[in-house]
Amino acid sequence: xxxxxxxxxxxxxxxxxxxxxxxxxxxxxxxxxxxxxxxxxxxxxxxxxxxxxxxxxxxxxxxxxxxxxxxxxxxxxxxxxxxxxxxxxxxxxxxxxxxxxxxxxxxxxxxxxxxxxxxxxxxxxxxxxxxxxxxxxxxxxxxxxxxxxxxxxxxxxxxxxxxxxxxxxxxxxxxxxxxxxxxxxxxxxxxxxxxxxxxxxxxxxxxxxxxxxxxxxxxxxxxxxxxxxxxxxxxxxxxxxxxxxxxxxxxxxxxxxxxxxxxxxxxxxxxxxxxxxxxxxxxxxxxxxxxxxxxxxxxxxxxxxxxxxxxxxxxxxxxxxxxxxxxxxxxxxxxxxxxxxxxxxxxxxxxxx
Amino acid sequence: xxxxxxxxxxxxxxxxxxxxxxxxxxxxxxxxxxxxxxxxxxxxxxxxxxxxxxxxxxxxxxxxxxxxxxxxxxxxxxxxxxxxxxxxxxxxxxxxxxxxxxxxxxxxxxxxxxxxxxxxxxxxxxxxxxxxxxxxxxxxxxxxxxxxxxxxxxxxxxxxxxxxxxxxxxxxxxxxxxxxxxxxxxxxxxxxxxxxxxxxxxxxxxxxxxxxxxxxxxxxxxxxxxxxxxxxxxxxxxxxxxxxxxxxxxxxxxxxxxxxxxxxxxxxxxxxxxxxxxxxxxxxx
Numbered sequence: 265x266x267x268x269x270x271x272x273x274x275x276x277x278x279x280x281x282x283x284x285x286x287x288x289x290x291x292x293x294x295x296x297x298x299x300x301x302x303x304x305x306x307x308x309x310x311x312x313x314x315x316x317x318x319x320x321x322x323x324x325x326x327x328x329x330x331x332x333x334x335x336x337x338x339x340x341x342x343x344x345x346x347x348x349x350x351x352x353x354x355x356x357x358x359x360x361x362x363x364x365x366x367x368x369x370x371x372x373x374x375x376x377x378x379x380x381x382x383x384x385x386x387x388x389x390x391x392x393x394x395x396x397x398x399x400x401x402x403x404x405x406x407x408x409x410x411x412x413x414x415x416x417x418x419x420x421x422x423x424x425x426x427x428x429x430x431x432x433x434x435x436x437x438x439x440x441x442x443x444x445x446x447x448x449x450x451x452x453x454x455x456x457x458x459x460x461x462x463x464x465x466x467x468x469x470x471x472x473x474x475x476x477x478x479x480x481x482x483x484x485x486x487x488x489x490x491x492x493x494x495x496x497x498x499x500x501x502x503x504x505x506x507x508x509x510x511x512x513x514x515x516x517x518x519x520x521x522x523x524x525x526x527x528x529x530x531x532x533x534x535x536x537x538x539x540x541x542x543x544x545x546x547x548x549x550x551x552x553x554x555x556x557x558x559x560x561x562x563x564x565x566x567x568x569x570x571x572x573x574x575x576x577x578x579x580x581x582x583x584x585x586x587x588x589x590x591x592x593x594x595x596x597x598x599x600x601x602x603x604x605x606x607x608x609x610x611x612x613x614x615x616x617x
Numbered sequence: 618x619x620x621x622x623x624x625x626x627x628x629x630x631x632x633x634x635x636x637x638x639x640x641x642x643x644x645x646x647x648x649x650x651x652x653x654x655x656x657x658x659x660x661x662x663x664x665x666x667x668x669x670x671x672x673x674x675x676x677x678x679x680x681x682x683x684x685x686x687x688x689x690x691x692x693x694x695x696x697x698x699x700x701x702x703x704x705x706x707x708x709x710x711x712x713x714x715x716x717x718x719x720x721x722x723x724x725x726x727x728x729x730x731x732x733x734x735x736x737x738x739x740x741x742x743x744x745x746x747x748x749x750x751x752x753x754x755x756x757x758x759x760x761x762x763x764x765x766x767x768x769x770x771x772x773x774x775x776x777x778x779x780x781x782x783x784x785x786x787x788x789x790x791x792x793x794x795x796x797x798x799x800x801x802x803x804x805x806x807x808x809x810x811x812x813x814x815x816x817x818x819x820x821x822x823x824x825x826x827x828x829x830x831x832x833x834x835x836x837x838x839x840x841x842x843x844x845x846x847x848x849x850x851x852x853x854x855x856x857x858x859x860x861x862x863x864x865x866x867x868x869x870x871x872x873x874x875x876x877x878x879x880x881x882x883x884x885x886x887x888x889x890x891x892x893x894x895x896x897x898x899x900x901x902x
Binding site for chain 2: 268271272273274275277278279282322357369371373374375376378380387389391394396504507510511512513514515516
């Protein structure tokens, strides 16, 4: 009898071993980091003085806006692409050498979208659609974003928040972190304004270079970050030069974009001549969009009826971070504010008309 | 499959190599094994013929990924073939082989003869598992090689476009195909270990085969439900389609490594369970 029990010991010991490794590895990776003490303004200065010119790394982005998730099956996960950026997670690889050589690869299931910039030459490649678009940038222009579903780098995303740090924001420091194997200061921006859905924004600032390694946006209504983008691996060496040369492969549709298409991007969808207007500043700003062709197209989709709820004066797309109100007459009001503020803004806009 | 089929075992075979050689030769002398390998090899042939015989080019975005590339480059046939076989056909054949390992011998009444030979239960378990692993490699190669051959016969061959849009020469693409075949063979090792364990629990080989195959389907269904996010990294089928990362430029090794660790975990857990079950089991047949 005793021997029988001994024979079953490995079957017991192995899961215990695996469980303890699964617990111990993340704990070891997050072992307390103790960096020299700095004040929040010193960390802000460190981030502002960031001078990383070359890097290669893997970025991961997760969104958790509290929307229902759409099942994705096997190799063909295109069904939910319309709102995939709002719910799912993405991985991208990024290679940078100086300010004019960049490559971003958004890694999709069985597909990839690439942006290759070498000097003023820019190629956008989509392996699923089998298209390659070429454009020439004006001198000094910034790289264009990939089309839909692109991932902002922590650097770009953090600068949006850091550039708008003003009296409506409290800047503090959280516990030091480890991101992608590097130690980082945890800069926490908390809005002072009472009426915003954003709880706080934490930016991991690399202790050595000042490069933002990750950005997390927390909503007031939930504990998990509503949006996170950060490096999972990072190497500050110069990437291989061959990565920045791109020749469109045989069999793809090659399009040439005129430089005009690279005009500053606005948030307005194409074909929609109406310009958005912004009311308010800082955290509780509201973006208003007049009625246009695109809103009519959006509201006719069955997904729209599923995702929105009927409220006074229109339909509401409620997420933990942003509320979007589509009024009955087709106008759009969006902002990180409660519904009542959007309704007030809609009523005020209608009154001034 | 009577014990007489097996070469005589020498007492000096401490490592069990003669036993392994005998096991593999028994496996590959079976008509069933060859039928399974042949039907696996038939998948890319059917794909290639279907693309060749229909005049209309498959439109982008319909059917399995990369199907539209087949008519331009024959080397894509083996890639599409592997992509199609991974979710069902390969687990099916591996389930048959793994489920048969112990239960098959038990139901044929040959298990006790195997254990009378100076082999020992642990060594028999290991030998059975290694033979199943050899079948995983053989099955994957059957798809990849027949795909490359039929593709070369029916379509032009040229530089292969990677997912990243870069093109690589034919030689490089063969290396990548072999890497993908290695990735898929590794992916099936966890399922083989599960099948081995189930096979020690029953004397009815069909039951063990069916259970193993059903588990592979269940794992894939669970993997497609976003509500079970926390469970996904622990499912043995989670990285099955991750071999696409080998066709990026530069190669992304992350999923290869994660897959290797995951499958090793399954081998350890179910190997230990199979050890516990098989070494304490009363062998009656």
